[in-house]
Amino acid sequence: MPAGKGISQLTQVSTVTDGDLFLITDDTTGASRRVSWPNLEASINNITLADNTTGAFSFAEGANNYITIDTTNGSEKTIFHQDIQVNQTLSLGASGAQFFAFNEDTVKVKYANWYSSNTRQYGQGQLWYEQWFGAIDDTAGAANRRIGFYLDTPSHGASDAAGGTGQHPTNDRMHIDLDGVYIADDLEVNGATTLNGTLTLPDADITFQDNNGTYPTSGKGFYWDLNTDEARIYAIQSANDYIDLVFKVSDNTNNQNDRWVFWLDSYEGQSADSYPLTMSADNAWFFCDPSTSDGKPDTNDWKVIINSNGAIRQKAPSSVTPSDNGELVVEATNNTTLTFKLKGSDGVVRSGTLTLS
8 A cells, every 4th residue: 555545634643553453544546445554553633534425434343333423514423333431421511412312112211320121221211202211120129119309319229329228218209119109298280180090198188278368269179070960069158257068969950860868888788778868859868778779778768758848757666765855756656646755854754645537
């Protein structure tokens, strides 16, 4: 090879020592070829590359390419073809600099904090229109994995955090683990929230708040939106110091199909259930017996009914004795006799009868 052919931009080449250096360059004819110098030790102050060239400069060994410099106008770049190990800080210092991961739709994290396989990886990635964060682990300690969010330095959990290793930090503001989602303090939601599971509030209240100082208040509370009906329970202030606790059912409520049911569900089974009060638009039933359907009172078997027209109906027992002082009872002694019994303040039960015809 003629001396200097194709490497005219390499300057201050000095002594030759052990080792081989391979360069991909252009000779004076414009043809690309490999140039090899055994035992080269060089001091190079400046390398000028060909402009607007896809492979203006490359570092390679045999068929293995390591670095390629592309000077194509408008898309200049340096391409690293092998893994890169950085033993110090890697910074993107220029204004507007960005880090891009290859856009592939796989379950492999694109920004890995720790990775050994797709079944053991900690980091974040991208799937079909989704940015995902993963703490994925199939090892023996996998039950301890979680994703934490902090506003202060974690108090435990890593050798570079206070408290050492072997336990999770205790000062996270939020974390996600195998038990669910933990939030340290108040949760404020300014829109609709959908829960597809059980909401458990250990030693806590559900608070509906309207302190705007205007009336009537908003009347927000519990709401059930069902197939063809809806129901609400809420409190509302119409004016200062006037409050109503409202139980609302919305439907064609002029029939007995829409009701308020107070149900005592006995552990002994359905036959032992009690329905102390059932109300519809027409009637209020007191102490209905259970029907053959669980959770449904038998409104044909009751003790007292108050109708919407003001009528009060009672199924009086055939024999009853008042138990407390001042208590008055009515007994349907037989088909033609009503017996009234009163237990006086002296503890004596006195009775009188009314003959029916």
